[in-house]
Every structure is written in C-alpha cells, then in structure tokens.
Amino acid sequence: MAEILEEAAIREICQAHDCNRARLLDIARAVHKKCGYISGHAMNLIADELSTHRVEVESLVSFYSFLSDKPRGRIVIRLCNDIIDQMNGAQLVGRAFSEELGIDFGRTASDGAITLEHTACIGMCDQAPAALINDVVVTNLSSDKAREIVRELRQHTDPQRLVKHLGDGNNAHELVNSMVQNNVRLPGPSIFSPVNRGEALRKALVMSPAEVIRAIKTARLRGRGGAGFPTGMKWEFARAAPGDRKFVFCNADEGEPGTFKDRAILTERADRVFAGMTIAGYAIGASEGILYLRGEYAYLRPFLEHVLQKRREDGLLGDDIFAAEREPAPPKPAGERDVHRRPGTAGRRPFSFDIRIQMGAGAYVCGEETALINSCEGMRGDPRNRPPFPAQEGFLGCPTVVNNVETLCCAAKILEEGPATFNQYGSEQSSGTKLLSISGDCRRPGIYEVSFGIELSEVLEMCGARDAIAVQVGGASGEMVAPDQYDRTICFDDLCTGGAIMVFGPGRNVLEIARSFMDFFVEESCGYCTPCRVGNVLLRERLEKILDAKGEPADLEYLEALCRTIKTGSRCGLGQTSANPVLTTLKNFRKVYEVMVQEDREGLKRSFDLQRAVAEAEELCGRESIHNHV
Amino acid sequence: MAKPKIATTSLAGCFGCHMSLLDIDERILELVELVEFDKSPVDDIKNFTGRCAIGLVEGGCCNEHNVDVLREFRRHCDILISVGDCATMGGIPALRNTVPLRECLDEAFVNGPSVHNPDGKYPDDPEIPLILDKVYPAHEVVKIDYFLPGCPPTADTLWEALVALLNDKPVELPYQLVKYD
Incomplete structure (x- = not known):
C-alpha cells in the first residue's frame, strides 16, 4: 500500500x-x-x-551531494569541514555528534532517524563551526551544543526548533527564521547602501537597452565572482547574439570556501539583486531570469520567493513592468499618492520579465557558469566546452548572461545613481567597491565593503589580524599570500578575489592548509577530464608525503610540473585553479617546503618503507624478512 | 684511461629489455670498445667489482630481493636508468597491485587450475625472498636519473641513450624512439 x-x-x-x-x-x-x-x-x-x-x-x-540513492535519516546533519571550521574546532564538534549519535560520519543512526555527514564550506565561515540540519543552519557550534542538538532532535525531530535566537536584520524575518548573523562589519557606499526600490529599474527603462549597456561600460563594471570579465561586454554579446529567447542568470552558487558575501546580499538586498537581473534582461532583450541558489542557502528561499512576489505585485516584475506609467494612468481618487508615476517612461514598448529560483543540490563546480547552466537544464553539473560561450549559446541553446549576485547589485546601483557615482570608488582597471568576506584568525570576521585598490595590510588591520602569518585571498582556488607581500592590493590586476579572505594566525601550517584545500578539490572535481580528476589526487598524495617528512627536493619540482599540467590541461575553471593552493604556497612559502624535504645521501627514497612493504608477506608466510636480522 | 663500466639487472621483468639490448646487433662490438660490463647477466658477473658509470635497471620491485639489488645498484652507479615500462611504471607485474596479496598467493600456490598442493601451504623455503605488498616502480624505491619507456625500448633507443651518456652529451632522443601509440 x-x-x-x-x-x-x-x-x-x-x-x-x-x-x-x-x-x-x-x-x-x-x-x-x-x-x-x-x-x-x-x-x-x-x-x-x-x-x-x-x-x-x-x-x-x-x-549531487544532497541527493542519495540509499535510505537516509529523516534528519541529515551536515557538518561543515572546511579549513576555517576545522580551525574553530569542527573536529571536536564532529566527535561530539558522532559519540552522541553512536555512529561514524557517513552513517545513519540505527533507528534510521538521523544521518551524519561532512560537507564542504556552507558559507558560514564567519560563525564557524557550523552545520546544516536539513535546511536549517546552526552556527557557532561547540561539542556541548552538538550533544544538546542531538538530544533535542531525538525529542522533537524538528530542526527548526533548534533556532533559539534569531540573527540580525532579515535573518529574523518570519520567512527566514534563522540564527545566521549577517556580520556586515563595514557597509559601503554601493551594495549595502539603502535601496531606493524601483528607482534603478525605472531609470533603466527610460533609456534604450544600448544606453543601459553603455552606462555599465562607462562604469567599467567587471564581474564580482572572481574572474572579472567586463559585464557590459558580456551583456553586449548576449544582446547581439541571434535568437528571440534569451536568459539572465544570477549565480548564487556561492561555493568558494571562505566566501559568504552573497548570503548577506540575498538576505539584506535581495530587491537590488532582482532589480539588477531585470535591468540585465531589459538590456539584452530577455524576458526570463533564473536565480541559481546553492542548496546550502535553501533557508533563504521562502523569503526570496516572497520578495519576488512582492515585486510582481508592485509592478516591478512580471508582465509589462511599469505598465501604469507607460499608458495614461486611470484617474485615481483624490489624495492617493501614486509613487510609481514619473514622467519619461511613456511611449516605450512594453517590457516583461520574470524570475524563477532554481535550487542547487550541493556541488561546488556548479558555480562555473556552464556547469550551472547544465544543472539548470536538469543535468549533471559538468562544465561545457567553450566556445560557444553562454552569451552566444547558453541555457537551452539560447543566449544567456550569467552574472554574480554582487555584479547584478552593482549594475542596479549604477543605473540608480549613474556610472560616475559608482566610478568614484576603486581604481582605473577595477572600479567600484568590493565585498570581502573575511574569516579565520581575526578578531572581527564578517563582511566588509571596501574600495578596490585597498592594501591587504589595511584589510588585516580592519578585521583585527595584525599577526597573520598567511592570508588566502580568493578562497581555495586563490592565492596564499605571505607577510612580506601584505602591501599588495585587492584589485583585478593584483590580488583578484571573489571576496574570500581567509586569515591564518601564528602556529598554523600552510602546508596543512594547502592539503585541506586539495581535499576539497579532490572531492569536488566533476571527474570529466583527467588532469583534474587524477592530477589533484596526485598533488595531494605528494603533499602528504612532504608533510610526513618523507619528501625530497625533487618532489618540489614534481609538484610544480604537475601543477602546470593540471592548470593548462583542465577543461574548466575548477581544474585551472585547483593547483593554486600548492602553486602559490610553493612560490610564497618556499622555505616551509624546503625544511620539510631532504635528499637521501645514498639516493634511496625516504618514502619507501621496506618493513611495511613486506609485513603482509611475513604474516602470510609465517617467517620474518631477512632484513630484520641485518 | 680505463673504460667506463656498465651494470645491468633484471628485477621484476621478463628479460625482454635485455633481449632488446642484444638487438643492437653488430653494434655490440662497438659497445664493448666503449664500455666494460660489470655486474650483469650479459657476462654473468654476480657482484659489483667497483664503481660503475651507468646502471640499467629492467623491471620494478616485486620482492625484497629486488629491493636489495636495486639499492645496491644505486650505491654503485653514477647514473641509474629505468629501462622499459616495468621499471618505469611497474608494467605487467603491477597488474596484481589491485588484488589482495593473499588472493594472489592462493591463486598461484593453492587454487590455480594446474596446481597440485595437497597441504595448501605457500612455498616457505628461506631462500625464497618475501613478496612485497605490491609491485613498486624503480623510482619509488631509489632515485632514478633517466627513464627509457617502451616494452621493450627498441635497440636504437638503448643505443642512442647509452652513446649520448658515454660521450657526455644530453640524452635527446628523437620522438620516434620514445613514442608508443
């Protein structure tokens, strides 16, 4: 039955x-x-x-890691095990979960109620250690809290009831109901400035699409996801591409370890993101948009749907946007203020645009734009070959613009206040402001909106991390920077980042950190191309050999050569950047490696352990190796 | 000036690489002019008589004796070359690396279709070297200076490499000699 x-x-x-x-x-x-x-x-x-x-x-x-073909508990606890969480005691928390449930990670409790798993960065590094319990985020965990959580879940089986204190801002909204804190430490002039709802869109619709693109170009806006592609150019390509059906995608698959800025944007400035998408739709001639929301942020979905619905009701989204202003408005009862009515929008052609939310299901590689598109088409998140670029042939073969959450926010801001206001921040090549999500060994982890061109030392000063021995800029795929380079600047020409700044204080081992990043890439590689699937495993193996003090100087050359192969031979951005943790630590922390490696005087390999290699045969044959008597 | 010495050995290999060396045909007369063979199956010298310029290693290490010989080669040779795919990557013998050791031994000495072994014991004469948990390519056991791929490397490949090394020239083999596709 x-x-x-x-x-x-x-x-x-x-x-x-x-x-x-x-x-x-x-x-x-x-x-x-x-x-x-x-x-x-x-x-x-x-x-x-x-x-x-x-x-x-x-x-x-x-x-997808959130989907399983084997029975799992009704409640799945996913403990984040990225490096920042590990530094904050995720291992102890993990042990507490494990002991209290009486199961190892990857297992389901014998009563079938609760499954325990590890997961990659869930975008909560500023309040680590954190875990996802079904869709509910629990932060600032300790082993005591972990035990308490298990006991409570056994009683009431409702993860939502674990949220005892609500976070700040919209985290306390009835549709979010989350204990997540925004931790916006430094709101800047662009992203987190107050939203003048509808203003950006209204101004855009007065212009022609070409003028909108020109405004974005004048502002010299570049992609905020990390790659820094000029946004205006991307829009122009999509606009020029043949086809009646076009798409605007907002990439909210914020999976780069140490990045959590989009989380705050979506919580506090969702309207601005959707305005940006609508403007992009107008500029390229699209009437459909998709927000690809990472599975880890599912707790934001009801709220985002609500914001979308509200925009539809207010005529900012859906059929014939600002219709009332385009045609002569029907007479209104005296005294009622029509906030949308402004001169200038009459006479344009009707513009319709709607947005739907596509949920991801736990795959880092889906942050790559072509993988993201595949995922939206209901396929594995394998990246595609490029060209054709999405702007020419993307979702369902139609021209598609894929922009980062923050980029779309910037686009809305540019239309709201004009390119000149946007441009006054930042530098010539990197205009505007950038959100940094800072975590790790610093006193004030959180989100900072800074002008491009800021020195790293200033950033460290700001977040309270003067004694940092290393800083990873740009997440796992970024660059590990040494103290003698703290005068370098955050911008597209020097330290390029999607926002992640991970700070490592005294006593941390950069090799261990690099190994942890390699664990991540080995796990997240989609496996399509060999340099990435195999190469990252080999990199990790050799790194472990060095960490075991079995390395030789030749291993460093091997690592460098292998990094180059992976970088140049891989198909997508994941493989092209996955070697960076090793490559940049080799470059900037050479001495740390050099003290770990040693040449054997007789040319023997220190990593070869004869005793271990014969141990099994000794047991099977019931006699000892002759080498034991030497 | 004394002629430089060469040593060769076949570890977990099939002697195919040594056969390939003999395949240099009449050039073997030239080779004897150039070098003197030390420890090698070619002249059946069992122990090193002194320091060698070049050691040619065929095969990887599948037992502890292989490891001993390889280490001895490393200690006695200025330049050590992995000859052929077994030395370089483990080759055919390494096919057993994915099979648990007990299963390998059972198949070889107990369950194999042509095996007659009523008491089901593995051969345990102390003269038989213990088998390793898996087959190791030579460079995982000692430092290797050059790799000559091929199964076996052709006589020309071996010849060109040896002549270059003996004349202090860089070993730059033409693509045709090292491609196997």
Whole structure:
C-alpha cells in the first residue's frame, strides 16, 4: 500500500513539473524530500514519466551531494569541514555528534532517524563551526551544543526548533527564521547602501537597452565572482547574439570556501539583486531570469520567493513592468499618492520579465557558469566546452548572461545613481567597491565593503589580524599570500578575489592548509577530464608525503610540473585553479617546503618503507624478512 | 684511461629489455670498445667489482630481493636508468597491485587450475625472498636519473641513450624512439 502511494506521489511530482526533462533536478529534489532518498524504483518511475533513460536520472542523483540513492535519516546533519571550521574546532564538534549519535560520519543512526555527514564550506565561515540540519543552519557550534542538538532532535525531530535566537536584520524575518548573523562589519557606499526600490529599474527603462549597456561600460563594471570579465561586454554579446529567447542568470552558487558575501546580499538586498537581473534582461532583450541558489542557502528561499512576489505585485516584475506609467494612468481618487508615476517612461514598448529560483543540490563546480547552466537544464553539473560561450549559446541553446549576485547589485546601483557615482570608488582597471568576506584568525570576521585598490595590510588591520602569518585571498582556488607581500592590493590586476579572505594566525601550517584545500578539490572535481580528476589526487598524495617528512627536493619540482599540467590541461575553471593552493604556497612559502624535504645521501627514497612493504608477506608466510636480522 | 663500466639487472621483468639490448646487433662490438660490463647477466658477473658509470635497471620491485639489488645498484652507479615500462611504471607485474596479496598467493600456490598442493601451504623455503605488498616502480624505491619507456625500448633507443651518456652529451632522443601509440 505504502509503495503504491509513494509511486503515485512520485508521478504527481513529475507531472507538477510538466514531466519536463529540463526540470529533473527539481523533480529529484522533490522526490528526495518526499521519500528521504531516491531508490532504483523511483529512478525508473521518474525516467518513465520524463520519457528519458534511467541512467540519466541515476547519473544526476550520483552527482549531487544532497541527493542519495540509499535510505537516509529523516534528519541529515551536515557538518561543515572546511579549513576555517576545522580551525574553530569542527573536529571536536564532529566527535561530539558522532559519540552522541553512536555512529561514524557517513552513517545513519540505527533507528534510521538521523544521518551524519561532512560537507564542504556552507558559507558560514564567519560563525564557524557550523552545520546544516536539513535546511536549517546552526552556527557557532561547540561539542556541548552538538550533544544538546542531538538530544533535542531525538525529542522533537524538528530542526527548526533548534533556532533559539534569531540573527540580525532579515535573518529574523518570519520567512527566514534563522540564527545566521549577517556580520556586515563595514557597509559601503554601493551594495549595502539603502535601496531606493524601483528607482534603478525605472531609470533603466527610460533609456534604450544600448544606453543601459553603455552606462555599465562607462562604469567599467567587471564581474564580482572572481574572474572579472567586463559585464557590459558580456551583456553586449548576449544582446547581439541571434535568437528571440534569451536568459539572465544570477549565480548564487556561492561555493568558494571562505566566501559568504552573497548570503548577506540575498538576505539584506535581495530587491537590488532582482532589480539588477531585470535591468540585465531589459538590456539584452530577455524576458526570463533564473536565480541559481546553492542548496546550502535553501533557508533563504521562502523569503526570496516572497520578495519576488512582492515585486510582481508592485509592478516591478512580471508582465509589462511599469505598465501604469507607460499608458495614461486611470484617474485615481483624490489624495492617493501614486509613487510609481514619473514622467519619461511613456511611449516605450512594453517590457516583461520574470524570475524563477532554481535550487542547487550541493556541488561546488556548479558555480562555473556552464556547469550551472547544465544543472539548470536538469543535468549533471559538468562544465561545457567553450566556445560557444553562454552569451552566444547558453541555457537551452539560447543566449544567456550569467552574472554574480554582487555584479547584478552593482549594475542596479549604477543605473540608480549613474556610472560616475559608482566610478568614484576603486581604481582605473577595477572600479567600484568590493565585498570581502573575511574569516579565520581575526578578531572581527564578517563582511566588509571596501574600495578596490585597498592594501591587504589595511584589510588585516580592519578585521583585527595584525599577526597573520598567511592570508588566502580568493578562497581555495586563490592565492596564499605571505607577510612580506601584505602591501599588495585587492584589485583585478593584483590580488583578484571573489571576496574570500581567509586569515591564518601564528602556529598554523600552510602546508596543512594547502592539503585541506586539495581535499576539497579532490572531492569536488566533476571527474570529466583527467588532469583534474587524477592530477589533484596526485598533488595531494605528494603533499602528504612532504608533510610526513618523507619528501625530497625533487618532489618540489614534481609538484610544480604537475601543477602546470593540471592548470593548462583542465577543461574548466575548477581544474585551472585547483593547483593554486600548492602553486602559490610553493612560490610564497618556499622555505616551509624546503625544511620539510631532504635528499637521501645514498639516493634511496625516504618514502619507501621496506618493513611495511613486506609485513603482509611475513604474516602470510609465517617467517620474518631477512632484513630484520641485518 | 680505463673504460667506463656498465651494470645491468633484471628485477621484476621478463628479460625482454635485455633481449632488446642484444638487438643492437653488430653494434655490440662497438659497445664493448666503449664500455666494460660489470655486474650483469650479459657476462654473468654476480657482484659489483667497483664503481660503475651507468646502471640499467629492467623491471620494478616485486620482492625484497629486488629491493636489495636495486639499492645496491644505486650505491654503485653514477647514473641509474629505468629501462622499459616495468621499471618505469611497474608494467605487467603491477597488474596484481589491485588484488589482495593473499588472493594472489592462493591463486598461484593453492587454487590455480594446474596446481597440485595437497597441504595448501605457500612455498616457505628461506631462500625464497618475501613478496612485497605490491609491485613498486624503480623510482619509488631509489632515485632514478633517466627513464627509457617502451616494452621493450627498441635497440636504437638503448643505443642512442647509452652513446649520448658515454660521450657526455644530453640524452635527446628523437620522438620516434620514445613514442608508443
């Protein structure tokens, strides 16, 4: 009976998504939520409803870490194990969870209620250690809190009730209900300035699309996700690309370890992001937008849907935006103020634009724009070959602009106040401000909006980390900077970052940190191309050999050569940057490596352990190695 | 001036690389003019008689004896060369690396279709060197200076490499001699 009900429910979920193959990820998420996992039988059903092959469903399920093909607990505890969380005691917390539940990581408690797992950075480094319990974020964990959480969950099984104190700002909104703190330590003039709702969009719609793009170009806006591609140029390509159907994507798959700025933007300035998307849609001639929200930020979804709905109600989104201003307005009762009515927008053609939210399901590589597009099409988040670039051929083969959350915010701000106001901050090549998400060994972790061109030393001063021995700029794929380089500046020409600044204080080992980053890349590589899939494992192995004090000077050359191979041979940005932790520590912290490696005088390999190599045979054959008597 | 010495050995290999060395045909007369063979199956000298300029290693290490010999080569040779795919990567013998050791031994000495072993014991004569947990390529055990790929490397590859080294020239083999695709 239960099976029949479940079968009906799965078919219903598929039909609710119009049996659309491109919505497979949503369907899989829904089925997963309904059944707790996706069984082989469920896969068959989904494949049948979607007229596709089971292997397509299976391959998708196996790709995303939030989807499982084996039964799991109704409650899944995912403890973040990135380096910052580890530094803040995630191991102790993990042990407490493990002991209290009586299970190891990766296991489900014997009563089937709770599953315990590790997960990569969940964007809470400023309040680490943190964990996701289903969709609920719990922060600032300690081993005591971990034990308490398990006891409570056993009692009431409702993760939401673990939230006892609400965070600041919109975290306390009834649709967010989260203990997450924004930690915006330094609100700057652009992103976190007060929103004049509707203003940016209104000004944009008065201009022609070409003028909007020109304004973005005049402001010299470059992508804030880390790569720094000129936004105006991207929009222009998409505008010029042939096709009637175009798309605007907002990349909110903030997965780079140590980055959590988008979390705060989406919590506090969602309106500005959606305004940016709508403006981009107007500029390139798109009427559909998708916000790709990382699975870890699912707790923000109801709130974001609410903001979208409100924009629709206020005529800022949906069919014929600002329709009332385009046509002569119907007479209003005396005394009612029409806030939207301004001169200038009459006479333009109607513009419609709507946004939907696509949830991710725990895959770092989906932050890469082509992988993100694949994910939205209901496929594995494998990156695509480029060209064609998304601006030419993206989502469903249509021209697609993919912009970072912060970039779209900047775009809205530029339209709101003009390029000149935006330009007065930053430098010639890097205009405007940048959000930094600072975490690690500093007294004031959190989000800082600074002007581009700021020196790293100033940043460290600001966050209270004068004694830092190393700073990782740009997340795991960024650069590890040594103290003698703290006069370098944050900008596209020097230290380029999507926002992550991880601070490491006295006593930290940069090699251990690099190893931890390699763990991350080994886990997150999509496995499509060999340099990345195999190369990162080899890098980690050699790094471990050096950490075990078994390394030789030749290993450093090997590492460098291998890094170059991975960098140049990989297909997408993940592999092209995954070697950076090793490469930049080799460059900036050479001495740390050099004291760990040593040449054997007789040319023997220190990593080869004869005793260990014969141990098994000794046991099987019941006699000792002749070498034991030498 | 005394001729430089060369030593060769076959560890976990099949002697195919040594056969390939013999394949240099009449150039072997030239080679004897250039060098003197020390420890090697070619002249059946069992122990090093002195320091050697070049050591050629065929095969990786599958047992503790291989390790001893390889280490001895390293101690006695100025330049050590991994000859062939087994020395370089483990080669065919390394196929067992994915199989647990007990299963390997069972198949070889107990369960194999042609095995007659009523008491089911592994051979345990102390003369038989203990087998390693897996097959190691030569460079994981000692430092190796050059690698000559191929199964086996052709006679020309071996010849060109040796002549270059003996004349203090850089070993720059043409692509045709090191490509195997």
